Amino acid sequence: MIEKLVKIIVQRLKLRAANKTSIAVSKMPRDPVAIFMESGTVRLTQVNKHFLERILCGNRAESLSIWFEKAAEYGVDIELELYDHGEPWLNYEILSQLDFPVFTSTGERLFYSSGRVICYGDSALIPSGSTLCKYKKQLITPLANEYLSKNNIAVRERQ
DSSP states (O other): OHHHHHHHHHHHHHHHOOOEEEEEEEGGOOHHHHHHHHOOOEEEEEEEHHHHHHHHSTTOOOHHHHHHHHHHTTTTTEEEEEESSSTTOOOHHHHOOOSSEEHHHTTTTEEOOSSSSHHHHHHHSSSSSOOOETTTOOEEEEHHHHHHHTTTOOOEEEE
């Protein structure tokens, strides 16, 4: 009897881990427990500059804080999807301050390194197929550049 129950629970947890749910930030439910019970990953879509600022500021809305706390309690991974490509409004430095991965509306994952020089160690942390966002003043070492090319990591540059 207990073995059967454990088997059902394990099966349910495996299904939950594989399930991914997308929710627009404008439609986030006040109580996300039902979503967290069904999904191991929740992608918040249509994220704009105002929403990113709310996440980062210390006085974010209580409901948003509760949302992220419950996600942590339930072991749910949160992802953020921008409403567009993030150009020109996205401050790249925000990417390194967020605790959540950030994607564009077309699915490319964005990364930012805050160093003046982007070296191999910085680039090696970026998964293949992602995009490195950098400013023109930042330099990339030859070894890092080679790694980015070999691993199909795009580089997005702006002033």
